[in-house]
Amino acid sequence: xxxxxxxxxxxxxLALDDSFTNRTREIAELRADIVNGQDVxxxxxxxxxxxxxxxxxxxxxxxxxxLVAQVDLMTTPTKEKLAEKLAKAIHDDIASPLLRAKERLxxxxxxxxxxxxxxxxxxxxxxxxxxAGHSRDDVDATLEHLFELPGRLGGERDRRVALVLDEFQEVxxxxxxxxxxxxxxxxxxxxxxxxxxxxxxxxxxRIFNDANEPFWRSxxxxxxxxxxxxxxxxxxxxxxAKTGRSVETDVVDRVLEITHGHPYATQELCYFLWEAAAxxxxxxxxxxxxxxxxxxxxHAHFSLIWDRAATTQRQLLQALAVExxxxxxxxxxxxxxxxxxxxxxxxxxxxxxDELIAKTETGEYLVVEPFLAAWIRSNEx
Numbered sequence: 001x002x003x004x005x006x007x008x009x010x011x012x013x014l015a016l017d018d019s020f021t022n023r024t025r026e027i028a029e030l031r032a033d034i035v036n037g038q039d040v041x042x043x044x045x046x047x048x049x050x051x052x053x054x055x056x057x058x059x060x061x062x063x064x065x066x067l068v069a070q071v072d073l074m075t076t077p078t079k080e081k082l083a084e085k086l087a088k089a090i091h092d093d094i095a096s097p098l099l100r101a102k103e104r105l106x107x108x109x110x111x112x113x114x115x116x117x118x119x120x121x122x123x124x125x126x127x128x129x130x131x132a133g134h135s136r137d138d139v140d141a142t143l144e145h146l147f148e149l150p151g152r153l154g155g156e157r158d159r160r161v162a163l164v165l166d167e168f169q170e171v172x173x174x175x176x177x178x179x180x181x182x183x184x185x186x187x188x189x190x191x192x193x194x195x196x197x198x199x200x201x202x203x204x205x206r207i208f209n210d211a212n213e214p215f216w217r218s219x220x221x222x223x224x225x226x227x228x229x230x231x232x233x234x235x236x237x238x239x240x241a242k243t244g245r246s247v248e249t250d251v252v253d254r255v256l257e258i259t260h261g262h263p264y265a266t267q268e269l270c271y272f273l274w275e276a277a278a279x280x281x282x283x284x285x286x287x288x289x290x291x292x293x294x295x296x297x298x299h300a301h302f303s304l305i306w307d308r309a310a311t312t313q314r315q316l317l318q319a320l321a322v323e324x325x326x327x328x329x330x331x332x333x334x335x336x337x338x339x340x341x342x343x344x345x346x347x348x349x350x351x352x353x354d355e356l357i358a359k360t361e362t363g364e365y366l367v368v369e370p371f372l373a374a375w376i377r378s379n380e381x
Contacts, residue, residue, distance in 0.1 A: 226261030
């Protein structure tokens with residue numbers, strides 16, 4: 001093991017325990033919703049810490065006796081795969097705390113399609129497989145039964161249950177008819193809190209805000225925004241101090257000026273800043289070095305975004321990287337050499353759909369990922 005402290009900042013993976021930045025209000029609100037059996041949909045841009053937040057809330061809700069099962073729909077491209085992940089989550093996180101070992105598999109006895117159950121020889125965990133090739137009606141009936149199980153198990157044992165569905169916007173790609181099946185079951189489960197997370201806001205808003213969709217107005221909406229500067233300042237300074245290093249106050253301010261309180265971006269920049277803190281002090285020179293390393297680290301990702309963007313989309317990104325503003329206005333288009341309004345509108349719709357740009361409360365557009373704008377400027381694109 002290497003000598004000395006390890007880097008206290010985390011990005012990419014879940015921000016757990018001390019790495020999780022203060023979201024006291026959101027934690028308390030979501031914990032209360034889960035304990036009360038309230039369905040919630042969380043709206044947030046990508047990489048805003050939704051998964052880290054639900055992990056922390058699940059821990060706290062668990063201490064209050066709530067059983068929390070989670071399924072990531074990004075890993076379930078078919079209904080059979082969804083059934084497999086759902087069965088495992090129900091078995092491990094709901095049935096196991098409630099039932100004796102020999103009783104746990106019996107809860108799946110009534111499924112239209114019987115799963116193939118396997119046991120991992122190394123850790124003894126159970127796996128479930130639902131073979132493809134069955135009729136649509138049989139698969140749908142099997143999923144419907146699985147969706148009913150959390151409510152039935154919780155009701156029989158007088159326990160609150162929460163089912164967290166991550167990347168929920170993928171439900172439409174799995175099967176456009178699946179939301180109707182799920183909603184029919186979920187609306188009859190007052191003892192289950194359903195929590196819906198998604199990384200594509202425009203798709204999530206369509207699912208929950210369109211009057212023609214089954215989930216219309218079916219869940220309390222929670223907005224997950226940037227972290228307040230005062231909370232992030234305290235967090236950053238505290239993480240440096242805990243590892244025997246310090247960071248200058250104006251450097252912290254500049255970090256937050258660059259990242260706008262974006263959780264992932266702030267953790268990422270602070271990770272490199274901590275590494276660059278020569279002599280244990282993070283000064284302005286260390287921040288310049290850290291930002292340069294972040295842009296190198298993100299180069300492949302941003303190059304792919306750039307290569308996929310159409311010409312007008314690139315022009316718009318270039319303009320917004322230099323100056324957030326109103327691309328429809330004549331003055332803004334003239335300053336940045338943007339094309340006609342009709343072309344700009346199509347570019348805005350595409351970039352907003354991909355969550356690369358967003359409209360602020362003041363009506364101005366800006367590049368969402370803080371480092372994408374810096375990367376465009378640094379490469380003089």
